[in-house]
Amino acid sequence: MPELPEVETINRGMKKYLIGKVISKVEVDWFKSLAYDQKFINKHLINARIDSIDRRGKVLIISLSNNFNLLFHLKMTGQLVYKSDKERFGAGHPSDSLINKLPDKSTRIIFYFNDNSKLFFNDQRKFGWAKILDQESLKEFEYLNKLGPEPLDKDFSLKIFKARLDLRKNSKIKSVLLDQSIIAGLGNIYTDESLWMAKIHPLEVINKLSQSRIQKLYESMLEVLNLSISRGGSSDRNYIDIVGKKGTYIDFANVYKKAGMPCKRCSTNIIRIKVASRGTHICPKCQKLLK
DNA sequence: CACTTGACCTGTCCGC
DNA sequence: TGCGGACAGGTCAAGT
Numbered sequence: 001m002p003e004l005p006e007v008e009t010i011n012r013g014m015k016k017y018l019i020g021k022v023i024s025k026v027e028v029d030w031f032k033s034l035a036y037d038q039k040f041i042n043k044h045l046i047n048a049r050i051d052s053i054d055r056r057g058k059v060l061i062i063s064l065s066n067n068f069n070l071l072f073h074l075k076m077t078g079q080l081v082y083k084s085d086k087e088r089f090g091a092g093h094p095s096d097s098l099i100n101k102l103p104d105k106s107t108r109i110i111f112y113f114n115d116n117s118k119l120f121f122n123d124q125r126k127f128g129w130a131k132i133l134d135q136e137s138l139k140e141f142e143y144l145n146k147l148g149p150e151p152l153d154k155d156f157s158l159k160i161f162k163a164r165l166d167l168r169k170n171s172k173i174k175s176v177l178l179d180q181s182i183i184a185g186l187g188n189i190y191t192d193e194s195l196w197m198a199k200i201h202p203l204e205v206i207n208k209l210s211q212s213r214i215q216k217l218y219e220s221m222l223e224v225l226n227l228s229i230s231r232g233g234s235s236d237r238n239y240i241d242i243v244g245k246k247g248t249y250i251d252f253a254n255v256y257k258k259a260g261m262p263c264k265r266c267s268t269n270i271i272r273i274k275v276a277s278r279g280t281h282i283c284p285k286c287q288k289l290l291k
Numbered sequence: 292c293a294c295t296t297g298a299c300c301t302g303t304c305c306g307c
Numbered sequence: 308t309g310c311g312g313a314c315a316g317g318t319c320a321a322g323t
Contacts, residue, residue: 002316002317003316003317006316032299058316058317073317073318074316074317075299075316075317075318076300076315076316076317077300077301077302077315077316106301123300123301124300124301124302125299125300125301125302125315126299126300126301127299127300127317127318128317143318168293170292170293171292171293171294172293172294175293175294178317180317180318187316187317188315188316188317189316190316234316236315236316237302237303237315237316238302238316239316256316276294276295277294277295277296278317279314279315
């Protein structure tokens, strides 16, 4: 599931609800989601307080008072949902059916806090993971070390964007945008949306793109990511935020999952093709391969 | 080096 | 209704 805007939405929600909480118990229902023995988990998580929370690419990093860190990658179907015993959502609340039914059959880990609130890690497809890393292992953590820059950082200029793309100038643009080591955080939805907005075919080789096309892509990418964050992300299937709410960006999508619908610019029907073995949505008229 | 495929998993949807 | 296949927001390893 989650790409940058969804993970960022969860990051903000977790900051709001979880800072200062002390973990009192951890239950793991699927070993691979938190692949440590229970003794290790208890030793490093129980009585630890949540000091700060951050996002890097699609990963969430929770810093604990004991100098350990709890990391999450939600992959396709991961959810992190907070449930407080005090603030029950009443009937009719959009979150009601989701939250009050937890834990459910996709719950893989439950974190209990000392005020009786809980954090559920749900993951239908079991691809996601959580990790417990001390400061040293965090610094050496391959996944994070390989990540490219954050596209929404203030320092992430057009110049840097061009330099990142130049690292793979003989490759096709969509594969490169999906490569987390080039730029961190884009996934299938936001690459398709950004490329449509910039009128670039996903199979275009980077070398062939003009400077102005690349600038347009840079601006489109930032616009799409910022809009999505402001809408709480995309709930195409099962993405929900920390309190169980869906994101509404998908209502603004121009191509993603829009095959057969008219392009908003030229009315040509959007089509679905395969790129890097991912379903890819384009307007065949607006996004033509360059000669 | 660039690119594809299969693996990791569960669930839903569509056509027959 | 049942069954098989395609497909799903991500990443990694292995093969061409």
